[in-house]
Amino acid sequence: MEIRYLRVEFPQLTFRMNQQLFPKLFGLICLTIWGLAPEIVLGQTNLGARPNLVVGITVDQMRADYLVRYWDDFGEGGFKRMVGEGFVCADHHFGYAPTYTGPGHASIFTGTTPQFHGIIGNNWYERRSGESVYCAGDSNVYGVGPVDPAYYAGKMSPHRLRTSTLGDELKFALGMKPKVIGISLKDRGAILPAGHAADAAYWYYGKDVGGFISSTHYMEELPNWVEKWNKKTPAAEYLDAGWSLLRDVSVYDESWADNNPYESPFRGSLRPAFPYDLASLSEQNGGFDILKSTPWGNTIVVDFALEAVESEELGADATTDLLAISFSATDYVGHQFGVHAMETQDTYLRLDAELKRLFDALDEQVGEGNWLAWLTADHGAATVPSLAKSEKLPTGYWTPGALEETIEAALGQDWVLSVSNDQIFLDRPAILASQQSLEDVQHRVAEIAAQQPDVDRAVTATELQRYGGYDNDVLSRLAWGHHAKASGDVILLPAPGWLDYGPSGTSHGSPYAYDTHVPCLFLGWGVEPGITYERTHIRDIAPTVAALIHSPLPNGCTGRPIEDLFD
Numbered sequence: 001m002e003i004r005y006l007r008v009e010f011p012q013l014t015f016r017m018n019q020q021l022f023p024k025l026f027g028l029i030c031l032t033i034w035g036l037a038p039e040i041v042l043g044q045t046n047l048g049a050r051p052n053l054v055v056g057i058t059v060d061q062m063r064a065d066y067l068v069r070y071w072d073d074f075g076e077g078g079f080k081r082m083v084g085e086g087f088v089c090a091d092h093h094f095g096y097a098p099t100y101t102g103p104g105h106a107s108i109f110t111g112t113t114p115q116f117h118g119i120i121g122n123n124w125y126e127r128r129s130g131e132s133v134y135c136a137g138d139s140n141v142y143g144v145g146p147v148d149p150a151y152y153a154g155k156m157s158p159h160r161l162r163t164s165t166l167g168d169e170l171k172f173a174l175g176m177k178p179k180v181i182g183i184s185l186k187d188r189g190a191i192l193p194a195g196h197a198a199d200a201a202y203w204y205y206g207k208d209v210g211g212f213i214s215s216t217h218y219m220e221e222l223p224n225w226v227e228k229w230n231k232k233t234p235a236a237e238y239l240d241a242g243w244s245l246l247r248d249v250s251v252y253d254e255s256w257a258d259n260n261p262y263e264s265p266f267r268g269s270l271r272p273a274f275p276y277d278l279a280s281l282s283e284q285n286g287g288f289d290i291l292k293s294t295p296w297g298n299t300i301v302v303d304f305a306l307e308a309v310e311s312e313e314l315g316a317d318a319t320t321d322l323l324a325i326s327f328s329a330t331d332y333v334g335h336q337f338g339v340h341a342m343e344t345q346d347t348y349l350r351l352d353a354e355l356k357r358l359f360d361a362l363d364e365q366v367g368e369g370n371w372l373a374w375l376t377a378d379h380g381a382a383t384v385p386s387l388a389k390s391e392k393l394p395t396g397y398w399t400p401g402a403l404e405e406t407i408e409a410a411l412g413q414d415w416v417l418s419v420s421n422d423q424i425f426l427d428r429p430a431i432l433a434s435q436q437s438l439e440d441v442q443h444r445v446a447e448i449a450a451q452q453p454d455v456d457r458a459v460t461a462t463e464l465q466r467y468g469g470y471d472n473d474v475l476s477r478l479a480w481g482h483h484a485k486a487s488g489d490v491i492l493l494p495a496p497g498w499l500d501y502g503p504s505g506t507s508h509g510s511p512y513a514y515d516t517h518v519p520c521l522f523l524g525w526g527v528e529p530g531i532t533y534e535r536t537h538i539r540d541i542a543p544t545v546a547a548l549i550h551s552p553l554p555n556g557c558t559g560r561p562i563e564d565l566f567d
Contacts (some may be wrong), residue, residue, distance in 0.1 A: 048307075050549045051525035053315030053366050055358075055373040056166070056193060056324045058105060059351070060186070060331035061161035061376035061508065063339060064092065064517045070267050070348050073247070077356030079521075082375060087521035087565045088531040094379065094518065095537040096480035097511035098421055102135035103481070104378025104538070105192040105326065109165040111542030113480040118162035119192065120486050125425045126483075132420070135160055136188045138217065145213035145222045146230055147205050156187045156203070158196050159219035163556030165195030167322045170551045172197070174319060179312055182324040183212075183305050185292050189326030202226065202308075204300065210235025210288030212304055212388045225311035232301060235288040244275040245342070246349050255342045262339045262387040264504045266290065272337065293336055295350035297329030298332035302354045307360050315366035320549060325358075326378075327351060338384040338506045352547040359523075372525040372548065376541060377518035379508045386503045396498030398454035407448050415441070422500075422509065423488030424449065424458075438462070438489075446490045454498050459491045477511035522565060532564035 066264015067079060074080050082088075096105070096113040098121055114120045119135050126133045134158045167180035182194030182201040190201040200219060202212040211230030214222065222230075233394070245252070253520040256262065259273035266276065268284035282290045291297050305325050308314065313322045330347055337343040355375075361373050385395040404416045413434070418425040424445060431441050439462045446458035459478055468479035478491050494500070494510065501507045508515045519537060526548045539559030546553050547561040 009072065016275075035267050039409045041561060047550050049526075050320040050551075051315075051372040052318070052320060052358065053309075053362070053368055053371040054170075054320060054322045054545065054549060055362070055371060056109065056322065056545075057355075057373060057375040058108060058189065058193065058324070058326040059375065059377045060189065060326060060328045060520060061334040061379060061381050062103060062330055062348075063380040063514065064090075064519050066348055067519055070345060070352075073251055073254075073349055074346075074352045075356060077359060078352035079355065081356070081359060081374075082521040082523045085529055086521055087529065089520035089536045089562060090531055090533050092376070092518055092520035092536045093513070093538070095539060097477045097515070098481055098509045099379035099511070099515040100421075100509055101186065101378050102188045102192065106135075106161055107538045108376060108378070109167065109195065109324065109542055110161070110163045110554045111166070111539050111552070111559040112163060113539055113558065114483050114487075115480050116163060116483075116556040116558060117431055118160060118486055120481070120483050121421045122188065123310065123421075123553070124423075124486065125420055127417070127425065127428075130417070132418075133160070136191045138215070141215045141217045141362075143213055144215055144219055145205070145226070146209045146211050147207075147213045153205055153207075154213050154215050155185070156191055156192070156215050158191050158201075159217075161192060161196070161323050164554045165193065165198075166545060166551070166554055167193075167324070168197045169546070169554055170242050170320065170322055170549075173552050177319045179314060179321040180324075181308055181312065181314070182326075183301060183308065184326035185297050185301060185332075186326065186329035189328050190324070193324035193326065199312075200326075202304065204292065204297075206235065206405045208287065208288060210291070210300075216339070223311070225307065229304060233300075235291060235300065238291055238294075238299065239279045239282055239288065241296070242275055242278050243294045243296070246346055246353075248507060249342075251349075252342045252345050255345045256338075256340045256387065258342050260341075260387075262384045262390075262504050263341055263343070264502070266293070266336075272343070273278075274342070292329055293332040295329060295333075295347045296319030297332065298327045298347070298351050298354050301325060301327060302358050305358065309361070309365055315362075315371055320551075327354075334381050334504050334506060338387065338504070339381050342385065369525060371543070372527065373523045374541060374545065375521045375523075376538065380513075380518055381506045381508045382497060382499055382510070382512075382514050384504065384506045385497060385499050385501075386402060388497060390431040393497065394495075396454065397501065397503070398452070398494050398498050399500050400452075400492075403449065403452065407445055410448050411441070411444065416445075416487075421488075422494065423494040424490040426489040428489075438526040442489045449490060449492055451491075454495055456493045456495045459493065461487065461489050463490070464491065474511045481511075495566060503519075527565065530564065530567075532562065534564060536562050 102122045138157035142149035180198040182190035184190040185204040187203040190203045194201040205213045262271035265272040388395040442460040449458040464479045470476040
């Protein structure tokens with residue numbers, strides 16, 4: 001038998017070994033080497049380690065390309081800090097449609113999609129009541145704060161959200177000791193992220209006082225610090241300041257020229273152009289509510305959020321707290337002016353400064369390295385079709401028009417209950433009573449709807465439920481966004497770039513990349529700098545954060561931790 005030898009070399013010893021003896025002696029060799037290299041230290045896994053504070057940031061209507069488009073104009077402490085010191089998911093998408101604000105905020109914090117959490121839109125037709133319902137509306141609660149308790153603005157709760165949130169599970173895991181608070185200009189932007197068991201959700205009410213309100217789902221009266229903040233609200237100061245460009249006009253060369261026909265002016269103004277005299281325009285634009293459609297709306301949110309951190313002592317002890325912040329002004333501005341407007345660019349440059357102010361304050365109050373933050377968006381937005389069409393792109397506007405009448409005429413039956421949110425709701429009990437197959441009727445309706453000139457295709461609910469595992473990303477997103485009980489019978493898919501909207505400003509809701517591709521950035525505790533170009537999804541955020549902070553997954557979670565972040 002041939003005897004072979006291995007030559008084993010280390011910095012402090014060299015020897016020859018019989019190859020047959022090597023496996024048996026390897027362990028002893030490793031122990032010997034370990035003794036010769038005392039500088040080697042094994043890390044320990046601590047499953048009880050958590051940051052003092054988790055901050056979930058949602059930027060309403062932020063497309064992923066804004067990070068690149070405005071990069072050279074950002075400062076150093078906001079978006080650039082998140083990218084430079086944090087982890088970037090470069091190909092991050094909503095894995096479902098419809099891409100609206102309500103479903104977006106719900107999906108980020110539940111780790112799943114409308115298929116399971118049940119928030120299928122901002123508003124939708126409800127079969128049980130035969131009426132349109134609002135994602136956060138709740139007739140069984142009342143407003144709290146400077147609002148008529150019976151007024152709809154305060155009658156809000158998360159009762160339509162069918163799953164738990166990251167904050168809900170964090171509270172249950174730690175004996176309800178963590179504080180969980182949601183803050184936004186929009187009620188749904190505060191409520192759906194905060195969840196069912198949250199300590200508070202606050203949203204902006206600008207009609208009279210320019211302050212924040214809540215509902216009896218969370219509390220019977222506002223905390224003293226909120227009442228004091230509302231009394232000294234800076235809203236009047238921001239109105240008087242107006243809205244002018246933050247930087248020299250030459251900086252805005254990434255945007256379309258000001259005062260173009262693809263933007264909408266404020267009510268009472270003929271021109272959508274800088275500077276804006278907000279005080280004089282406020283009366284015709286909802287009083288202090290006009291601030292929502294300006295960068296000042298985001299400033300107010302940061303003002304209030306920092307007051308919450310200090311007054312509620314968020315992150316002040318070893319118990320991990322969660323603060324959900326949603327910046328809605330970007331959405332109001334985008335809808336009014338579009339994704340290529342100077343107003344939109346200015347809003348993001350000012351938001352960048354607000355992020356720096358937020359992060360600097362967290363460093364000071366909670367301690368640098370003691371807080372974890374992420375930033376994403378609830379959806380993107382389309383290029384204004386009229387603008388795109390002016391440059392010869394194949395886009396435009398479509399409307400369902402008389403689609404309901406067309407379908408009922410073809411069927412010979414009044415079976416269409418609603419055409420809304422690119423969905424057709426059919427009268428299922430009447431169809432069953434006629435002894436016709438629901439699947440067959442859905443298919444006939446889909447064929448009729450698909451004949452609309454600006455509808456690429458129509459997909460039935462039965463098809464989505466039966467063949468949900470599409471290889472096609474767009475169809476797969478429709479399946480993930482379809483709730484078996486709440487969604488419509490036929491889903492309409494307009495052509496890419498086409499909107500059911502007015503000729504100026506923009507909207508969202510489609511399964512196409514301009515609506516699904518959004519930023520996803522992590523910064524702070526437990527996060528090493530890096531970037532991944534692997535496809536990640538909105539539903540992956542909650543399980544990623546849960547894994548980082550060693551907290552249970554939301555009960556309907558279908559996402560997965562983003563593995564590259566942990567590498």
